[in-house]
Amino acid sequence: MIERREFYIDGAWVAPTASRDFTVINPSTEEPAAVISLGGEADTNAAVAAANRAFADWSTTAPDERIAIVERALEIYLRRKDEMGDLISLEMGAPRTMARRSQADECNIVDALAAARDFHWLRPTDPKTPGSMIAMEAIGTIGMITPWNWPISQVTLKVFPALLAGCTMVLKPSEYAPLDAMLLADILHEAGVPKGVFNLVNGDGEGVGTQLSRHPGIDMISFTGSTRAGIAITKAAADSLKRVSLELGGKGANIVFADADDRAVQRGVRHCFNNTGQSCNAPTRMLVERSIYDRAVETAREVAEATRVGPAHEEGPHIGPLVNERQFDRVQALIQKGIDEGARLVAGGVGRPEGLNRGFFVRPTVFADVVPGMTVEREEIFGPVLSMIPFDTEEEAIAIANDTPYGLTNYVQSQNGARRNRLARRLRSGMVEMNGKSRGAGAPFGGVKASGLAREGGVWGLEEYLTPKSISDWAAE
Template identity: 40%
Template sequence: MTAHTITVAGVAVDTRHWIGGERVASTETFTNASPIDSSVLGEISRGTATEAAAAVAAARDAFPAWAATARAERARILSAIADGVEKRIEELAIVETMDNGALLRSHRRGVMPRVAHNFRFFADWLLKLDHEDFETRGHTNHVSWDPAGPCVLITPWNAPLMLATWKVAPALAAGDTVVLKPAEWSPLTASLLADIAAEAGLPAGVLNVVQGYGSEIGDALTSHPDVRRISFTGSVPTARRIAASAAENLTPLSLELGGKSPLLVFADADLDLAVDLAVEQYDNAGQVCLAATRLLVEESIAEEFTRRFAEKATALVQGDPRDETTDIGPNIHPRQLEKIDGFVQRALAAGARAIMGGHPNQGQYYAPTLLTYVAQDSEIVQEEVFGPVLTLQTFTSEEEAVRLANDTRFGLAATVATGDRERAERVTAGLVAGTVWVNCFFVRDLQAPFGGSRQSGVGREGGTWSFDFYCDLKNTVTAPNGWNNHG
C-alpha cells in the first residue's frame, strides 16, 4: 500500500491519475463518498489543465506506434484486457457498488461480464472489419478505416465502467489512443481498468485516465488541438459546452445525451408483460438514460394497469445494494437526490397526484414514485429527472399515443407493448427514437447502432458505426493500368 492507495471493500484502488504508463498525483484532491451510507471512500487526485495536457501529450506520443500495430495484435491485447476483467469481476463489482450504489448482484451477473464482452466484441469486430471493393468505370474503389488519433472519452456515473469501456474498447481497436475522464462521482473502477490494461500489455500512453471536475479539467481536454475525437455521455447542457469547446478545432463529436422515453401500452397488450416492463424502469434507482419514464396507457385499461403496477412496484425492496434481496438502491449523490425531489414537489404543487412514493427515504434513497394528473407541457413530463420517478398519462387512439410519445425535445428510446404486429409496425415507424423495443426492454446488441435523435444526441456507435466514428474513412481509387511492372 502507498499513501495514494485506498482500500474499498478489501480491494486496493490507486487514487492517482494514469498518464503515460505511470501513476501521477495532483496537488489537490476531491472527496469520494459512497451513496450507500455517505461514508468517505477516499481522496482522489483532482486534475487540472496541467494533467489534461500531460495526458493528451502521452496519447499523442503513443499514437504512431499503436496506430501502426497490426490488427491481430491490437485484437490480442483487447482480448487480454477482457481476460483481466473476467478474473477481477468480483473486485470490480464490489468497488463499483460502493462507488455508485448500483446493485451488487447486477454488477456480478450482468454489468461486469458486459465490460469484458465490450473488449472481446470489438477485438473480434476489428478482425472482420471490411468493405467489399467496387468498380467505377474500370477503376477499383477500396475503403479503409485509418486510426484517427488521440480521443477524449468523457463518461457518466450511472454505469461507470460499462459505459467507459463501450467507448474505450472500439477506440483502442480502431488504433486510436485514449484519454478517459470518468465522472467525479464514480471514478474508482476507471483506475482499476488502467491497472488491468497495463497488465494485459497495453503500451504506455495508449490509455490514460485523468480524474477531476469537468469545470476544471474538461475544457482543457475538449479544446486541445491534438485531440481528434471526443465521445461524451451525459447531460444536454454539458454537451453544449463540450461542442462549443470542440468547435475551434472542428473536432468530431459523438454525444449520447438524455432521454424522456415513453412506454406505450395498448389495450391489446399482454397486461402482465406491460406491467413488468413498466416496473423495470425503476432499475438502477431510475438512473438510466434509456428508461421509459413516461407511461402512456390506453384509457380503457388504465385503471387495471395502474392497480397491477402499484401492487407490483410497492413490493420492490429498497435498501443496501450489497444485499441480494434489494431491488432498488440509493441515488448517486445528495445533489442528485435534491434535484429528484425538486422535480416531484414542483409537480405535486402543480396538481400531480402521487399514486405511490413522492418523497425521499432515509439517506440517499428516493421512494419509487408514480405520478398521475400531469399535463403534457409540464416540467415533470418534459424534463429528464434521472431518478425513480415515472408519470402516467392516457390516450384513446393510436395517433394520440404516437403524438404524445414524440412530444418532447428528446428522442433516445421508446418501448411499445402491443399484441398486434401490424400496429407495432405502424407505431414504431412513427416514433422518433434511436432505439425502439417492442414487448421487451433493454435488449442491446453491440452490432446495432446506438444513439439518440433530437437533443438525445449526435451520431451513432456500435459495430461498424463505432469504427466509422473513431477512424478516418479513406477511399482509394486505382486506375486499371499505368503500372510500370505487370507482376
C-alpha cells in the same frame, strides 16, 4: 478508505502535478469511500502529449495485433469482474448483485471484438474502377468523458472500439465514480497496451473535461452525460474543429396498448426503476390505452410499493440509493413539482423510504393522470419516478411520445405486429424496443434530437473512431 491519487499517463501511475483531493462518497452511508485527485491543465497536457506520441505506432499496427491485446484484456477483465462490480457498488450505489451482473457486464468488450474481427479496414470503392480503394483509418487522439450512472459500461463502450480502431485516448471518468475506470487502467496495463495509448486523468467537467474539449491535441471528443453538458462541450470543441460524439439524455415513452401481454405494465415499471431510475434510456413516461388505464395504474402502484429500497451491500433484489446529495435534492424537488402541478400521486412521494434515515434513498414514485407539458412529463428526472398518461388512439400516442426534446429510446407493448412496425418507424428516437425484447448484439446505441449524435456499439461504434481515406490506383497485392 481507498486512496488513489495518481493518474495513469504514458504507461505508468504518476502523481498529479498539484494534488487537489476529492472525496468519493458512499451513497448508501454518506460516508467517505475513497480519495482521488482532480487533475489540472499540466496533467491533461501530459496525458494528451503521451497519447499523441503513441498514435503513429499504434494506428499502424495490424488489426490482428490490436485484437489480440483486447482479447487478453477481456480475459483479465473476466477474472476481475466481481472486483469491478464491488467498486461500482461502493462508489455509485448499485446493489452489489446487480453491479456484478449488469453494471460490470463484459458485453461491450465482446461486441467490439466481434465487430473488429469481421471489419473491412480496406475496401474497394467500385468494382468497375480498379485500384479505387477506401481505407478506414483511426481518427487520432480521443478525449473521453464518461458518466457515473453506468460507469464502466460507458467506459468500455468507448475505450475498446477506440483501441481496436487504432486510436489513442485520454479518459476522464466521472469524479463521482472513478474507481472502476482506474481498475480498468490496471487491466489494460496488464494486457500489454503500449504506453501512451490509454491514459486516464481524473477531474471534473469544468477542469479536465473542458481542457480536453478545447485541447488542440485532441482530434475527437466522445461524451456521455447530460444534454446541457453536451452542448457546452460542443461549443468548447468548435474552435479546434474536433469531431464530437454525444450520447445524452432521454425521456422514453412506453406505449402500452390494450392488447399488450399481461406483464407489460409490471415490466415497464421495473424497467423505469432499474438502477434507481438513473438510466438515460429508462421508460419514464408510460402511455396507456384508456380501456386498461385504471388497471395499469393499480398495477404500477403495486409494483412500486413492492419495490424494496436498501443499501447497496444488501443481498436480494432491490434498488439502491441515488449517486449523491445533489441528485437526491434534484429528484426530491421534481417529485414535489409533480405534486404541485396537479399530477395524481399513486405511490411514493417526497422523503426517504421508511426505515432509511441516512443515504440518498428515494421512494419509488408513480404519478398518474399526468398531462403532457407537466414538468415530470418533460424533464429527465434520473430517479425512480414514473409518469402515467392515458391515450385514446394510436395517433394520439405517437404525438405524445414524439412531443419531447429527447429521442433516445421508445417502447411499444402490443401483440399486433402491423401496429408495432408502424410505430417503430414513426417514433422519433434512435432506438425502439418492443414487448420486452432486447435489441440484438451489435445494435447501435444512440439517439436523435437532444439525445445526441452518437452511435455506439457494434460496427457503428467502431466507425465512430474511424475516418475514410479515398485512394486511387491501389496496386493489387
